[in-house]
Structure formats: structure tokens, C-alpha cells
Amino acid sequence: MATTGVLILLLLLAPTPFLAAADFCDNVKAVGAALSKNASSSPVNFATSTFGQAPDVVYALALCLGDGPVGSACGDCISNWFAQLNQTQCNKVGANYGGCIVVYGASADILAAPSNATGGYGDNTPPFQDWNIRNVTTGDVPRIVNLTRELLVGTAAMAATTTPKLYATGVMDMERVTTYPNVYSLAQCTPDLSADDCSACLLRLLGMVNSTMALRMGGQMGVTRCYFRYEASHFYGAQPMLSLPSSPPGTTPTRTKRRSMLWVIPVAVVPLAAAAFFFFICYCRRLKRQRKGMLII
Structure with a gap:
């Protein structure tokens, strides 16, 4: 004992x-x-x-x-x-x-940097995460969630190819499509990663966002080698590097608008051409009668 x-x-x-x-x-x-x-x-x-x-x-x-x-x-x-x-x-x-x-x-x-899309210490550890306690409850909720996801994926892709810092910010102009504040995003990797490793690290983090987390009005996740954050407010000082959607919904592309303008030109020109042709015929007939001494007033 x-x-x-x-x-x-x-x-x-x-x-x-x-x-x-x-x-x-x-x-x-x-x-x-x-x-x-x-x-x-x-x-x-x-x-x-x-x-x-x-x-x-x-x-x-x-x-x-x-x-x-x-x-x-x-x-x-x-x-x-x-x-x-x-x-x-x-x-x-x-x-x-x-x-x-x-x-x-x-x-x-x-x-050790991530060696491939799934391996490496920085890409395999349980992430740090901190979520806004408020959920998205107003507006078209499924659309807001999908647009936020689109913004984060786009910001991650830009960060992976923006050297030397491997850092990017973005904004989704929600006010164009729904009654919800604009959403701002940030993504970054350690600058010693390759573009592929940075992208894999960030996409793995985004893949951990479940349906409950996706409803939050903001949040952040990070591991040793990469990190992202988003909020329904402008939480960084500089202007966003990525702006979505790229064109306002419901607007006609410039190319189509120029084509429609081409259709306006014949509408205006054809009547003028017809009138000119009519006066030309009348002038020729009058000139012919003058030559024969048959001018009638």
C-alpha cells in the first residue's frame, strides 16, 4: 500500500x-x-x-x-x-x-508546408474558429448563403495567386440582389506556400463550414498555414481587391446593347433612302421632258 x-x-x-x-x-x-x-x-x-x-x-x-x-x-x-x-x-x-x-x-x-491537397501539418490540424452569434434571418436566406460562399471561394482563389503575400480581400454587393448588407471577406496563406498548396489549404477550411455555420453573419477559421474571415461589415481598412457580382444582375451586356443600336440605324435610314430615290425618279422624268420640249408646269 x-x-x-x-x-x-x-x-x-x-x-x-x-x-x-x-x-x-x-x-x-x-x-x-x-x-x-x-x-x-x-x-x-x-x-x-x-x-x-x-x-x-x-x-x-x-x-x-x-x-x-x-x-x-x-x-x-x-x-x-x-x-x-x-x-x-x-x-x-x-x-x-x-x-x-x-x-x-x-x-x-x-x-512543414502541406505536401499535397490533403497532407501536411498546416493543412491537417483542427482549425481555430470563431463565429458571429447572429444568424442570417432576413431577405432571401439561401441566396445570401450561396453568394457568401461564392465570395469566399473567389477570395481564396485570388489569395492563392496574389504574390508575394498570398493575400486577398473581397466584397459581395448584396444590396444589388437582396435586402442584406454587403459582405466583406479576407483570405491569406503563409507566403512560403505554392499556389496549389495555398488553394488546397483554404478550400479545405471552406469545406469544413457546415450548414449551421453557413447561416452565421460572420466568422473566421484558420490553421497554421492559412486563414479566412468574412463579415457583414467592412472590417479591414483598404478597398476590396475583388468585387462581386462582376456586373449588376438584370442588366444587358454591352455587346448586346451595341448590337441593338445597329438595328436602329436601318429603321432611320431606309425611309430617307426611299424618299431620295422617289425624288431622283421625278427629277429624271422632268429632265427628259425638258429635252423633248414637253415641259409641263
């Missing part, structure tokens, strides 16, 4: 597998300082870092979102988040999705 009691006491006193010793936490602090410095000086506000020796090695990356802080402000966002961590008994894995995305852990997989 005494042996059993000692074992139980040792188990209770032992650290949990999710908490790290002081050496690891010191390395977390060091990696945070490196990320802050390197991301703030990066033209795309992105950095990765590895610090320490086994078994206390820390792997980390940081990215300031395209609509978020840049330069020194980006560095401040990263360092401020690390400053909030417990400096003596920190978690083995940590992540933040705010104005800056920060992820650290004890596994080198954190720095």
Missing part, C-alpha cells in the same frame, strides 16, 4: 504532457524575440524560427495578416502575445489568431 501511495503521489506531482519545463519556456521566449524581429523586417511580415537543443527545441512561425499591423507594429503584435505566456510553465503548443498569427510547438512538423 505504501508503494502504491508513493506512485500516486509521484503521478500527481509529475507535470502533464501538455506543460513544459523551464528550459523549454526559456526557448519559447527566445523564439518569440526572434520572430518579432524577423517578421517586422520582412517585406511580407512573415518569419519562422527554431531555437534550443533536444529535448527542448522550439519550432515557431509568425505572420501578420494583410489587413493588420506592418513593420514595427507587426513585431509588437508578436512580442505582446509571447509576453502574455506563462514564463515558468508554458504549454508545449501555443497559437494565436488575431492581428498576427503565431504558432509554436515542440515538433518540427509546425514548419
Whole structure:
């Protein structure tokens, strides 16, 4: 019984597998300082870092979102988040999705980019998600949901091909088609991904949006390598890079309008041509009679 009691006491006193010793936490602090410095000086506000020796090695990356802080402000966002961590008994894995995305852990997989459409650490982890508590309840709800989905897919496609930041924003002009505010979107990947990996990462996130989440008036989801957000308000400062729908519904394309204008021309020209031809015939007959001395007044 005494042996059993000692074992139980040792188990209770032992650290949990999710908490790290002081050496690891010191390395977390060091990696945070490196990320802050390197991301703030990066033209795309992105950095990765590895610090320490086994078994206390820390792997980390940081990215300031395209609509978020840049330069020194980006560095401040990263360092401020690390400053909030417990400096003596920190978690083995940590992540933040705010104005800056920060992820650290004890596994080198954190720095591994997705290798294909379904694999890779950054594309396989359970996502961070935060949803608006309000649902879409007014207007044509199915149409609003479908148009929001169309906007997010389009924004993801643009982000995957917009180098070097792999970042895009968009707006769906709902006011053209229904009584609902315009919806704004943002999508971004870490800039070291290929276009295919970025697209696969974002589309995988969008595929996780179920029928309940789709009714929300806004939300955001993210994993290590990609992130998206949408709201029924303009939540970023710059003008949207993508605007949908591309043309107002119910309007006639320019090409058709020009063709219809061509039909107006014969309508106006034909009567004029007929009148000119009639006067020409009369003039010829009169001229002929004059030559024969048969002019009749």
C-alpha cells in the first residue's frame, strides 16, 4: 500500500504532457524575440524560427495578416502575445489568431508546408474558429448563403495567386440582389506556400463550414498555414481587391446593347433612302421632258 501511495503521489506531482519545463519556456521566449524581429523586417511580415537543443527545441512561425499591423507594429503584435505566456510553465503548443498569427510547438512538423491537397501539418490540424452569434434571418436566406460562399471561394482563389503575400480581400454587393448588407471577406496563406498548396489549404477550411455555420453573419477559421474571415461589415481598412457580382444582375451586356443600336440605324435610314430615290425618279422624268420640249408646269 505504501508503494502504491508513493506512485500516486509521484503521478500527481509529475507535470502533464501538455506543460513544459523551464528550459523549454526559456526557448519559447527566445523564439518569440526572434520572430518579432524577423517578421517586422520582412517585406511580407512573415518569419519562422527554431531555437534550443533536444529535448527542448522550439519550432515557431509568425505572420501578420494583410489587413493588420506592418513593420514595427507587426513585431509588437508578436512580442505582446509571447509576453502574455506563462514564463515558468508554458504549454508545449501555443497559437494565436488575431492581428498576427503565431504558432509554436515542440515538433518540427509546425514548419512543414502541406505536401499535397490533403497532407501536411498546416493543412491537417483542427482549425481555430470563431463565429458571429447572429444568424442570417432576413431577405432571401439561401441566396445570401450561396453568394457568401461564392465570395469566399473567389477570395481564396485570388489569395492563392496574389504574390508575394498570398493575400486577398473581397466584397459581395448584396444590396444589388437582396435586402442584406454587403459582405466583406479576407483570405491569406503563409507566403512560403505554392499556389496549389495555398488553394488546397483554404478550400479545405471552406469545406469544413457546415450548414449551421453557413447561416452565421460572420466568422473566421484558420490553421497554421492559412486563414479566412468574412463579415457583414467592412472590417479591414483598404478597398476590396475583388468585387462581386462582376456586373449588376438584370442588366444587358454591352455587346448586346451595341448590337441593338445597329438595328436602329436601318429603321432611320431606309425611309430617307426611299424618299431620295422617289425624288431622283421625278427629277429624271422632268429632265427628259425638258429635252423633248414637253415641259409641263
